[in-house]
Amino acid sequence: MPEGQWRRIKRNLSQSMAKIEAKHPGRPLVLVTGLAEGADRLAAFVALGRGWSLQATLAFHRSRFEKDFPEPYAIGEFRALLEASAKVEEPGKRWHVRKVAEKGYEAVGNRLLKLSDVLIAIWDGKASRGKGGTVEVIDEARRQNIPVYWLHATKAQRLRLLKDKTPMSKARSTGSARKKTSTHGKV
Numbered sequence: 001m002p003e004g005q006w007r008r009i010k011r012n013l014s015q016s017m018a019k020i021e022a023k024h025p026g027r028p029l030v031l032v033t034g035l036a037e038g039a040d041r042l043a044a045f046v047a048l049g050r051g052w053s054l055q056a057t058l059a060f061h062r063s064r065f066e067k068d069f070p071e072p073y074a075i076g077e078f079r080a081l082l083e084a085s086a087k088v089e090e091p092g093k094r095w096h097v098r099k100v101a102e103k104g105y106e107a108v109g110n111r112l113l114k115l116s117d118v119l120i121a122i123w124d125g126k127a128s129r130g131k132g133g134t135v136e137v138i139d140e141a142r143r144q145n146i147p148v149y150w151l152h153a154t155k156a157q158r159l160r161l162l163k164d165k166t167p168m169s170k171a172r173s174t175g176s177a178r179k180k181t182s183t184h185g186k187v
Contacts, residue, residue: 001038001122001153006150008156009039009122016120016159021050030055032115034108035081039122039153041071044081056082057111057134058090058132059104065090069166077156113137117148124153138162
């Protein structure tokens with residue numbers, strides 16, 4: 001996700017969260033997020049700024065997950081958001097051994113959907129780059145009748161509520177309402 005798009009994406013995230021708040025006045029809202037670098041973290045910061053609480057659901061144990069972050073500031077952001085989370089779910093320290101990384105992302109995508117009533121997806125509109133990616137999570141949310149708000153990751157387009165059930169993987173386009181909302185954005 002291009003850094004030059006972050007300001008727009010944060011503004012769009014705030015707008016989508018405001019729509020969810022308006023539909024559920026007075027209810028405590030929780031953002032369930034995988035805390036992946038990029039879209040998940042932008043959403044987490046916006047949610048905290050709006051007074052939502054966080055629930056982190058990680059693809060790997062935090063000690064393994066930190067190895068994916070190339071810069072020290074990314075580890076600092078991750079640790080700060082973990083600390084800010086009201087609840088953290090993570091696999092055991094050795095869960096990932098002898099498993100491809102996609103298994104962790106697929107598991108976290110499924111868990112996010114299980115915990116969520118609305119999905120906010122930040123996606124670049126491109127085909128999937130592996131199991132557990134944004135396209136698969138969006139398609140599964142739609143199969144489960146979970147409303148999906150789509151924010152384009154690279155283009156200034158208006159927020160879209162995806163209504164039909166055409167799988168995004170076929171259409172080539174693609175960290176709660178009741179209580180919980182999740183984000184997914186592996187761009």
